[in-house]
Amino acid sequence: MDTEQTKRIRVSIVEDHDIFRKRLTELLQFYSELEVIFVADSAESFFSKLDRANEDELPEVILMDIELPGMSGIEATFQIKQQHSEVEVIMFTVFEDDERIFESINVGASGYLLKDTAIDMVVNSIKEIKAGGSAISPSIAKKVLDMVKNPIEKKQENTEEVPFDLSPAELKILEHVVEGKTNKQIAEDVFLSPWTVKTHIKNIYKKMHVNSRAAAVRLALKRNIA
Amino acid sequence: MDTEQTKRIRVSIVEDHDIFRKRLTELLQFYSELEVIFVADSAESFFSKLDRANEDELPEVILMDIELPGMSGIEATFQIKQQHSEVEVIMFTVFEDDERIFESINVGASGYLLKDTAIDMVVNSIKEIKAGGSAISPSIAKKVLDMVKNPIEKKQENTEEVPFDLSPAELKILEHVVEGKTNKQIAEDVFLSPWTVKTHIKNIYKKMHVNSRAAAVRLALKRNIA
């Protein structure tokens, strides 16, 4: 008996880019801890493999591309978790937009890795996920933390009701003012000239009827602007 | 010239457990990419070092324990981000409860690592964060993803009993600052010399660890002081 064999993690790949898929498959096969099964180039073809499989030979972790011909990786993930909630899915993609990240999390992905992730890290992530954790690429993690800090609903409410007719640019500047930053710091953060920042602030003061940062901060906070 | 020297990342450690702190410091010092500065056993002692530092010798990344004697690591992180928003903080702890994770994220931590994280991963995380990402231990990441899926109702910050040890006089002055008044106006209202008002405000800043009216107003309002 090879005890190692029984412990190998069954991994699947759903990825439409031929070269990338083959390369990834090869790389993963080098790892004796993994067993690569059900490699598909679309969600549909993956499901056909899945449907023909026995319960005890299901993949444990799936590396899922998001942009696929036909059904998207997010939709596919939703379906998979619907049928087999114990199967873990890692989104494996080049996309970093909030929308796709958020959707992926909501449909039940346990990982979100960028395609430039080193293969060692990918394997490591697979193991971590099997151990009950989750894996997120650093740049994605940053966005996820932002989502926790500023839940999606909150943003929508704010953009609707602008308290003082502040323009988007002014609102942005005001937020920085509330953070206690100086004009120079704000300018650097927003990639604008300090004079522009100043102009915006002057206009903000007029609209809010104040004439100092302290007063602006107070008003902004009292109205939940920032 | 050693070009590597100029690129070293300045890392600080705030950790009360003597042995652990020393061990961690030693380990990190082995990495030539890092420069360990400001090692403290409490938030208070860390702040005293920080307050005495020049702008260009501030730590870039701080490894922050959560459970500390006196001010907690979460509270300390809040203060630090208040003063130096560009400084990154990694919570480095044994706790895995949702409450502390959530609070840490909300006060602005860019990383949350468990203390059993391999030193290589810690160093790696520091680099990732400097590169604009975030780092989260797998088991924590799982909880964070759950938070995104099931947003927690954002409750108002816990109102501390004694906000900042402000003296009665200082508290009174602070209220006027929050009103958006200038030193001169405050002086007239309180029948004091403008110099005195100024002195009080300077002391307030020191106690609150801020350095501008806007920041003081924000902190005061967030803590319901005024």
Place this chain on the structure above:
DNA sequence: CCAAGAATACCCCATTCGGGTGATTTACTG
């Protein structure tokens, strides 16, 4: 298509602020 608002950038100038230093008086605490 054009007027109007938004966003951008810049100048001048007086005032205010933030930070450092130092001194005196009062008041409480050990």
Place this chain on the structure above:
DNA sequence: CAGTAAATCACCCGAATGGGGTATTCTTGG
């Protein structure tokens, strides 16, 4: 009683602020 903390007042200096203009894009809605 000695030491300490709070409160008060004072000055210097450089940086930041606020308030007044001016001016050039760039959208955008009518």
